[in-house]
Amino acid sequence: MANTPEITGPISQEDIEAAEKFKNEANEYFKKQNYNSAIEYYSKAIEKNPNNAVFYANRSIANLRLENFGYALIDASKAIELDKCYTKAYYRRAAAHMSLGKYKLALKDFEYVTKVRPNDQDAKKKYNECNKIALKIAFEKAISVDKKEVNIADSINLDAMTIEDEYEGPEMEDGKVTLKFVTELMEFYKQQKKLHKKYAYKILIDVKAYLQKQPSLVDIKVPDEAKFTVCGDIHGQYYDLMNIFKLNGLPSETNPFLFNGDFVDRGSFSVECIFTLFSFKLLFPNHFFMSRGNHETLDMNRMYGFRGEVTSKYTSQMADLFTEVYNWLPLAHCINGRVLVMHGGLFSKDDVTLDDIRRVDRNKQPPEDGIMCELLWSDPQPMAGRAPSRRGVGCQFGPDVTAAFCDRNGLDYIIRSHEVKNDGYEVAHDGKCITVFSAPNYCDTMGNLGAFITMNGKDLTPKFTTYEAVPHPDVKPMAYANSFFSLLCQ
Structure with a gap:
């Protein structure tokens, strides 16, 4: 501006x-x-x-x-x-x-x-x-505040939930997510059908239990000859998510993925996206990774549709449970000690280390400043130095900031998401700052391509696959968003 x-x-x-x-x-x-x-x-x-x-x-x-x-x-x-x-x-x-x-x-x-x-x-x-x-x-x-000791996940009584005879959707086996379950779930969602609430709650409870044991910065080891894929924002565009899996193969132990935040909001199939992703997380916990984005937060979910969608398709209690689960999502991932992946970007201070990220207490809504906030909200800029964020949260950081951060922490480069790019990706800061955005024709209006990154564990050289949006059922983006907010933006 x-x-x-x-x-x-x-x-x-x-x-x-x-x-x-x-x-x-x-x-x-x-x-x-x-x-x-x-x-x-x-x-x-x-x-x-x-x-x-x-x-x-x-x-x-x-x-x-x-x-x-x-x-x-x-x-x-x-x-x-x-x-x-x-x-x-x-x-x-x-x-x-x-x-x-x-x-x-x-x-x-x-x-x-x-x-x-x-x-x-x-x-x-x-x-x-x-x-x-x-x-x-x-x-x-x-x-x-009054109920801050209440743990929603622990208050859910799954035994009291019965599976009706007429339910014809995917079913867990012995309370576990299986490949058959996820495969059937994806097809079920394509037909615009709803997963039974008992299985939906079970997924959330199990994912939360797993994420609670994870650090704020997760280290990922990719073998030399192995392929690894990084995806950016999905934003509730379920049918485009399915296209990613069609183009790149389903997640598996030999086809690991990292989804870099903003799985929900804006697009009106956010419930379908998040339950598919969480199912893969439970199925392949050591080969499927998810970072928190700025839209995995309560304020964003209130305004941009996810909370309304969950309440419409399930209950407000489940919407509260999602907030509880999102608080435990890792804030960043480091691939082979050489590539740092976070949703937003770098920091307003020069001395931040990977260990500082590891020490962040993430079980909360993001504060308005500091490491956690900046990991979720910051953006790169072409000019050297730093500037106040055009978003009003986080900061903008230049190529010198990126180079110094990479040198200090022994990194080759960083990958972040958070911004629409016409080609689905952008390589900036002398190759040290890569943006990847995986929601093509964002909100059915932007006309951008989507992209994902693949690399092997040995040289970690990023390769980009781009794709156009695919058709989806006639449910408009922001269909569940706060109607008052939409009114203000006319």
């Missing part, structure tokens, strides 16, 4: 007209869901005429679509500074606050609009809805 230009004098009519032209071009890109180009042209409009609040508000919504919540917040605030009665700018800022879990700040924006426009029924409605959400979350937090 371009910096806000300094206003040095009166703006010419020529610049005002040029700015309008850039804005109109940006609007066309926005309609085509090409948000990066839209941002570029809104920025050009701002350079020509930095006094127009609409340009900032429009760039704010484009940044929201790209999950650049920090930049969206800055732009909305600038629009408000220029026009204190500009309702849409308050809505944009509220959406950015809500995306960052700052519900009280979002509420303040709506409260202000209702004061300056007391007859605006739409503003009043949004205020009331936001207030409901804030009160509900405050209530949930109060309950969680």
